[in-house]
Amino acid sequence: MRAVVFDEFGRIPEVREVKDPAPSRAGAVIRVEATGLCRSDWHGWMGHDPGICLPHVPGHELSGVVEAVGSDVVNWRPGDRVTVPFVCACGRCPACVSGSQQVCERQEQPGFTHWGSFAEFVPIHQADVNLVGIPEEMWYVTAAGLGCRFATAFRAVLAQGRTAPGEWVAVHGCGGVGLSAVMIAAAIGARVVAVDVSPQALDLARKFGASAVIDASAIRGEVAEAVRSVTDGGAHVSLDALGSPTTCAASVNSLRRQGRHVQVGLLPNGAGDLPMDLVVSLELEILGSHGMPAHAYPPMMDMIDSRLLRPELLVTGTIGLDQAPAALAAMGTAPGAGVVVIEPQASGRAFRLDQAPVTGTQESDGA
Template structure:
């Protein structure tokens, strides 16, 4: 198969021919139709993830058709249209049996612990608990955007953030995850303030339902950004989400909360950045709540897919560009640079 491969961290990725994968016991091979370009892929390429071993094929959000099934797989068959979360739970441990596959201690991850979806084929481990059947109404482009960014945002806003109608939600960083969070929070009846340094991203956030925006490009101090959020929300957000993942956005998101507010950290804060300086005095004094959000288990997808097929959520509006596999190496290497807002996909 053709795949994007890098042989050293930060080294030039290239499209090469590698052996086709074989479906393992309990797993399947999926023929990739579309796969997303995510900042997490850039972190992996730069060597920020300790689970990656080179040479490596990145890519962790995808959709396609089951090409072959391994021994022991009975619930899916070749030809089924599917997607999968970016965390494969084992399905057997106490954490998975409690329904929390996204934090399984025995998890595997495409594009991180194993080769990923910047390729013509990708393996899904423990397929019967990790594959998500796709309704005919959901095309592969939309489904590929769900595996990480949209599904992660959905769980972050709805389950971890416990959003309620009428609340103020502050979203820091209006990339793919952030714009997804804006759309989901607005569809939940919340009032959303979006924070970014890009006029284009803020305009798209307004199109996705943000009622207020804060341009952080002229506010170098996180405290100043937080003050603007508190002013825009009449005293602070009830719920904040750092969808970018930086020391500054994390601190500003916490400082922008009202008393007893809730913060969900979605954007990665890799160890290479060092520990973020958080305002723990406010966490204590204002009784703030901090949670993480790490994807969404396959069994939780039907609710999300129902909202998409029902027209309540429209992730297709976030897909702004598609590229070929041959264009993917350059796109991967430049994911840390400002670009057009929305979600980019590789179509195969």
């Protein structure tokens, strides 16, 4: 298969042919029809994730078609249309048994713990636990985001943030996950103030329902004060959807009394100095959000089916595998507005299991 591969952290990847993956006994191989370009992939490429082994294929939010399944898989067959939560759970640990597969004690993540979806095919382990069916009418490009950015935002806004209609929600960072959060919060009747440095991103935030926008580049670091002014005392819920010490601190400082901060963006170098005096004196809640388990998808899928949520509107462009290396590298300096999705374009080549390495482990041949 063709895949985007990097041999050194921070060095531009290349597209080359590598061995096809084989399904583990409880796993599946997915023919990748679409895979999102996410800032988390950039963090992995830069070496911010200590679990990545080289050489490596990035990519973790995907949709496609089940191409092959292992002998122990019960619920899925070749030809099924699916997406996958970026946290793939074991299904057996105490966290999984309690229903919290997004914090599985033995979790795997395509594109991080093993080779990912910037490729024509990707292996997924524990298929019965982790695959999510998608309807025939859903565009694969739309479905790709349901594995990470959109599902992550959905759970961050509703389950972790406990957002209610009429509350103010501040979203710091309007990339893919931030714009998803804007759309979801607005759809349930919350009032949203969106914060970013990009006029294009803020224009999209308005389009997706933001009641107010703040250009962080124009107010010289007084973001929290601006949010408190717009919201008449502070947000009830504030999300750091970017992941930086600056946006994290601004999010916490944006809250009103007993507000809820939800950390969504990764903070590879730590959060810096948080205003813990305010956390204590205002009784703030500091929460994390780490994706959404497969069993929790139905309410989100129902809202998409009713067109109350329109994740397809977040997609601002599609590219092929050959354009993916440069696009991944550019995320460090010019992340752009909206979401770019890669379509691997397998050129109609049939997946042949007899060409795959015979293995049931994710480590073999990087897959």
